[in-house]
Amino acid sequence: MANITLNGRPIETPDGTLLIDVAKTAGIEIPHYCYHPALGNPGNCRMCLVEVVGFPKLQPACRLKAADGMVVSTESPAVLAAQAGELELHLVNHPLDCPVCDQAGECGLQDYYMEVGRYKSSVSEDKRHFDKRKPVGPHIMLDQERCIACTRCIRFLGQVTKTAELGMFGRGCSERIDLAPGKVLDNPYSGNLADVCPVGALTDRDFRHQVRVWYLDETPSVCPGCSRGCSIDIHSSTKRPWHNEGRRVARLKPRFNPAVNGWWMCDEGRYSYKTLDQDRLGKVLRLKPERAELSWDAAFTELAGRAGELLEDKGASGLVVVASGALSNEDWRAFKKLFVDSWKVVQFVFDPAPEQTGAQDPLLRRKEKVPNLKGGEALGFGTQVKSAPWETLECSIEAGRIWGLYVVDRDLTRVWGAKTAELLSRLDLVVFQGPFKGGTGDLAHYRLPATATAEEEGSFTNFEGRLQGYARALAPVGCALPDWRIFEGLLARHRARRREG
Ligand code: SF4
């Protein structure tokens, strides 16, 4: 350990820790642009200069390591003058677009300038002019004038994705960030660049001009896009109207979690909220034989009665429950109580269907595009209870061995295509439960609306067995309920029916 003095405070820290990290741990923010814990410390922005007793010049805190006996100041007159001078230099060519810049409110230039700026500029020359609106890929817009040449983006693309789409071109006042010849910024993690850029030079095309950041609410959540389960924050805005075009979520951001996703998330997950407000189910419906809108109470009574009769007449072996790893741990527990313990169902399909698998890479993305197969496994689904193959299910329906299907958030039309309607028409009871319209839900006897992850609280267990909770960010659509509450409602009505004989 090293004992140092920081702004007059004695601090004990592991020997060799960077001063910028020591200060952060002690609650002291040292201004910086180029340093990022995951991308290194080139020391080119010169914003983090501090005064160290015995050193003839100011030292960059992102490069100097704490050593026993060091006496450091982050707020001496020399430090503040250096920071003001650096800011003036960074702003020589910066366009000051703050009123229209999406970074306003979370911009390193704005924040530090308010703290230590030299408010009277000594620069009288014209600012340089570059491309201000250059779409460099499907998700990122580049404004070359706003760039302060910190090189975080280049290091992200060099060290993390290893795709090197952006580079620094030109020298002196011609220096600018740009696409490398022949490249497009379309790697599966490109959205992270809007997070690493400390100013408004790289912004998210999807978020641009939607809402001011100070109107956003942040809710800690877990991405349901694959079995990695990245820690995220859901940014939504209930405080002010915004250009939402029917969207309730303004953006998703990765939440730092060294055990799961570090600082990053993939683009598939980042933009997955776009489907959240499309084709949602909000009403409880009986579709066959007569179409009717039901209250939850009536639906539970009717459905528990119909399922109970069929279970008694035809046996539990003719009912198949199709579910997926999209269920939370709370859902899986209620699922087991209803289907295994009470209805004695013996056939389940929960392996990911072809549409629930996709690209995998060594960084984050996993091929199972559901968050919680492990949660099901912990309750025996996949270990004691095996998933039936899709082909077997199809054959069993054709052979008349199945009388009913209970489908939880799976679309059978994506597996069986056009013949799904004919297959399901052979069954006495088809129930669909899920957040979205279309597909299986349109062919069912009962359609029950369930909440999406952002509209409920719960927990997922990721592919490595890490348990993570998530909070509710949004109100449910219509009368949608979390899956576990639907299972519990049916179970309560089933038990009441049996008590009544
Ligand atoms: S575009 Fe942003 S991240 Fe890249 S060098 Fe410029 S300021 Fe830094």
Ligand code: SF4
């Ligand atoms: S890697 Fe998986 S969990 Fe992480 S953001 Fe992408 S889809 Fe979501």
